[in-house]
Amino acid sequence: DTAVSQTPKYLVTQMGNDKSIKCEQNLGHDTMYWYKQDSKKFLKIMFSYNNKELIINETVPNRFSPKSPDKAHLNLHINSLELGDSAVYFCASSQNRGQETQYFGPGTRLLVL
Amino acid sequence: GNSVTQMEGPVTLSEEAFLTINCTYTATGYPSLFWYVQYPGEGLQLLLKATKADDKGSNKGFEATYRKETTSFHLEKGSVQVSDSAVYFCALSRTGANNLFFGTGTRLTVIP
DSSP, rough: OOOOEEEOSSSEEOOTTEEEEEEOOOOOOOOEEEEEEEEEEOOEEEEEEEEEEEEOOSSSOOOOEEEEEETEEEEEEEOHHHHHGGGEEEEEESSSSOOOOOOOOOOOEEEEE | OOOOEEOOOOOEEEEEEOOEEEEEEEEOOOOOOEEEEEEETTTEEEEEOOTTTTTTEEEEEEEEEEETTTTOEEEEEOOOOGGGGGEEEEEEEEETSSOOOOOEEEEEEOOO
């Protein structure tokens, strides 16, 4: 009965590979997000979807492509992984857009070698 | 623009000490303000929030008051415990926006 779940929890891969991270929320929320947390713990929004529609696309390389098959899922696909992509990626969801509380998943720790 | 400036860490305190973590913000409109906590190896959890000026958010002994005049939302706890050791993030969400703007996080370590 986890509210926001992500898989995998850990991902170690070689430079140049393509990988995906999956996120699912069972809260019935309309809006989902991807955040990146760097090694200094700084958190930055990457993408936001509302009812499967892309709302926010920050300055993220186009090697990163989010996909929302339905409003309970928001997956993140990364092509041609680079060393600098190593980080912890957090998925989150909220009831609506705007000033709502966001609920975070446990994070996916990505290490690119 | 919108930004959050948070007290640099790390902060190390003895158990039962008083905690203050400073947070100031810059925002257009009337943002909502949040404190999130990240325990080791876990995701972020909402600790408390305030949605308008002079509101006080509180949870688990932590408090923060939304001060519009000083654009601040400082986190306080009267007596910290070892279990409070975590990274604390101040964040804002502005009117009509769709994401949170986070501060840089403050790592708190409480020693017995």
